[in-house]
Amino acid sequence: DAGVIQSPRHEVTEMGQEVTLRCKPISGHNSLFWYRQTMMRGLELLIYFNNNVPIDDSGMPEDRFSAKMPNASFSTLKIQPSEPRDSAVYFCASSPTSGSGKTQYFGPGTRLLVL
Amino acid sequence: QQQVKQSPQSLIVQKGGISIINCAYENTAFDYFPWYQQFPGKGPALLIAIRPDVSEKKEGRFTISFNKSAKQFSLHIMDSQPGDSATYFCAASGTNSGYALNFGKGTSLLVTP
Numbered sequence: 248d249a250g251v252i253q254s255p256r257h258e259v260t261e262m263g264q265e266v267t268l269r270c271k272p273i274s275g276h277n278s279l280f281w282y283r284q285t286m287m288r289g290l291e292l293l294i295y296f297n298n299n300v301p302i303d304d305s306g307m308p309e310d311r312f313s314a315k316m317p318n319a320s321f322s323t324l325k326i327q328p329s330e331p332r333d334s335a336v337y338f339c340a341s342s343p344t345s346g347s348g349k350t351q352y353f354g355p356g357t358r359l360l361v362l
Numbered sequence: 363q364q365q366v367k368q369s370p371q372s373l374i375v376q377k378g379g380i381s382i383i384n385c386a387y388e389n390t391a392f393d394y395f396p397w398y399q400q401f402p403g404k405g406p407a408l409l410i411a412i413r414p415d416v417s418e419k420k421e422g423r424f425t426i427s428f429n430k431s432a433k434q435f436s437l438h439i440m441d442s443q444p445g446d447s448a449t450y451f452c453a454a455s456g457t458n459s460g461y462a463l464n465f466g467k468g469t470s471l472l473v474t475p
Contacts, residue, residue, distance in 0.1 A: 251405070278461070280462065280463075289451075289465055289466070289467040289468055290406070290451060290463075290465040290468075291465075292462045292463065292464075295462050303462060338405050338406070340405070342461070349461060350396075350408050350411075351408070351463060352407075352408075353398075353405030353406050353407065354405050355403075355404060355405050356404075356405050
């Protein structure tokens with residue numbers, strides 16, 4: 248399996264622009280997670296989906312952030328409008344089925360820089 | 363609010379030495395405690411995990427020690443190698459909070475030759 252695929256790997260944009268990050272989970276995995284990693288705050292969960300349904304979006308910083316999972320093989324995280332403080336590495340992870348203790352497999356991340 | 367506290371922030375160990383990273387948690391509903399390893403430019407990858415019904419789990423040179431009463435767990439890396447140089451994250455999750463991982467802030471480990 249190719250693992251979790253994320254695109255783009257790097258994104259540089261200007262403040263105010265819309266940014267869309269993409270994720271393809273491992274085939275057969277039912278759960279998908281979006282995390283953000285910064286030096287100050289470490290790895291933070293933004294939102295997760297189970298069977299394409301958003302379960303917990305309490306980690307989404309504010310209304311500028313939105314995430315969708317239209318089908319089992321694709322998810323997007325959108326920031327509109329972007330701000331410099333959104334600069335971070337965004338990871339997508341997937342896991343098989345549901346329940347505590349299931350290994351989460353992380354993608355390589357998207358490094359976002361907002362100027 | 364950081365639900366999992368990790369220390370030290372950074373660690374330098376000589377080749378062949380023992381690396382020890384500690385974590386503490388507050389939520390007694392957590393029932394799964396994994397450790398993830400991350401190399402620069404890569405996503406975190408599961409290293410080893412433990413459930414609170416055992417006090418220790420060993421996989422090769424990596425051992426998790428778990429103290430349920432103290433709500434603490436630690437990672438020991440025996441015979442540390444330069445290839446172990448990476449950032450290590452402890453995490454915790456529980457069924458009553460879904461299964462999202464709550465991560466510690468990470469420990470940057472450098473193993474010198």
